[in-house]
Amino acid sequence: MSPTRPRIAIVGSGFAGIGMAIRLLRMGLTSFTIYEAAGDIGGTWRDNTYPGAACDVPSHLYSFSFEPNPGWSRAFGGQAEILTYLKHCVRKYGLAPYLRCNAPVHAARFDETRQVWQLDIGSADGDAEQIEADVVIAASGPLSRPAMPQIDGLERFEGKLFHSARWDHAYPLEGKRVAVIGTGASAIQFVPQIQPRVAQLALFQRTPPWIMPKPDKPVGPRMQWLFHHLPFTQRFVRGAIYWQLESRAVAFVVNPKLMKLPMKFSLGYLRRRVPDPALRAKLTPDYLLGCKRVLLSSDYYPALGQPNVDVVTTSIREIVADGVVTADGTHYPADTIICGTGFQVNDYGAPFDVTGIGGADLGAKWLRDGPEAYLGTSVADFPNFFIMVGPNTGLGHNSMIYMIESQVQYIAECLRELARQGARTMNLRHDVQRDFNARLQHEMRHAVWTTGCRSWYQTKSGKVTALWPGFTFSFRRRTRRVRADDYRFAR
Known part of the structure; x- marks a missing residue:
């Protein structure tokens, strides 16, 4: 060369x-x-x-x-x-x-x-x-x-099956019985979006994630104008965001005991958004915040509290032709299985x-x-x-x-x-x-x-x-x- x-x-x-x-x-x-x-x-x-x-x-x-x-x-x-x-x-x-x-x-x-x-x-x-x-x-x-779950009988399912990273937009979810496997970063985003459209949603959760509210909001035209005409203002905002996020590394990599404060905040957020104590117990993590990926969402918890959603914490035993069977023998009928099971x-x-x-x-x-x-x-x-x-x-x-x-x-x-x-x-x-x-x-x-x-x-x-x-x-x-x-x- x-x-x-x-x-x-x-x-x-x-x-x-x-x-x-x-x-x-x-x-x-x-x-x-x-x-x-x-x-x-x-x-x-x-x-x-x-x-x-x-x-x-x-x-x-x-x-x-x-x-x-x-x-x-x-x-x-x-x-x-x-x-x-x-x-x-x-x-x-x-x-x-x-x-x-x-x-x-x-x-x-x-x-x-x-x-x-x-x-x-x-x-x-x-x-x-x-x-x-x-x-x-x-x-x-x-x-x-994409990582598909290793569950017995997955190939026997006769309904619609796809991974969240290979979403089938041509398939209508309206009125369907949907089983969602996984509660990671993708699921907490798409579950609130499909919940109002489906007849029934069974969410199979292995471990509840720690969730913080997502401080998302529109960026108005005035701010966009400012960033466009005075670029140093956007550089300042970028730098401020960087150091705000970087400061969290102290708890992640130096002293995990510092996670107690954000854990208290997250649990308070859970209590405010999920009034049902039985559902709240299912959604309460039992490990240190940050050990798994911390997720951001302001609409996930409210979606899980809707009448057409069932959060299932019993492990899955097998997939059958028309749904999901858990370890206790309960059969959850499903027309569609969506795998939010990561990569x-x-x-x-x-x-x-x-x-x-x-x-x-x-x-x-x-x-x-x-x-x-x-x-x-x-x-x-x-x-x-x-x-x-x-x-x-x-x-x-x-x-x-x-x-x-x-x-x-x-x-x-x-x-x-x-x-x-x-x-x-x-x-x-x-x-x-x-x-x-x-x-x-x-x-x-x-x-x-x-x-x-x-x-x-x-x-x-x-x-x-x-x-x-x-x-x-x-x-x-x-x-x-x-x-x-x-x-x-x-x-």
């Missing part, structure tokens, strides 16, 4: 892929292609179109720092508005010529002899193609593969087959040890292979866009370091990865996510592999520069 014009393959066109592509153009690099499996850009904001889909991070912070949007219509952006923003970024920065849609990456293999990556690319018509790249940037994200994050392999030095299998490594990387970005034995929103980069308190921009900076510095070294590849040292993850798990001991609950943040063994155990600005500091000694360069 040319040190100044490496062939770069970006896999995925969500916030991470688009942000990375914009940085490459700003660096003067045009030798890249974005490979997108779907027919359009957008990642999770393209796929999750369920009723009520919206972000739980304020709009002014859930956007690129270099591309503020003065026209946000609400404090918390909805799915359609966020997708529109991403498409605006593609247009403004001229990414269309570098984008290939309907081009899923099935596998990536590192050719040790030639020091290049070989990628197997699919197409809409099923044809396969093999391309070469000097650098691969996996930006498909952890929330891209394949832990205890799953890589998003596509990745083979590195000596036949190293990234998916097998992650299945054996849990997802692991250095700064969530580099993995030993996989030269010039970078991951965005990788292991231990997730957050429970702030905006992932901040973390994405930090990784963009780090990968850009890696590319510059390759050029400075006059090298073809850079491969992370095993001891660097091992020591980093040992320190990371040590720091995790004091975080709220290790206080006893089970969540998608963890592997089955209990290892927290999804979240960053610290302040976001500490991650930004560690990704600002590349330490050349962390890598071995092949020239």
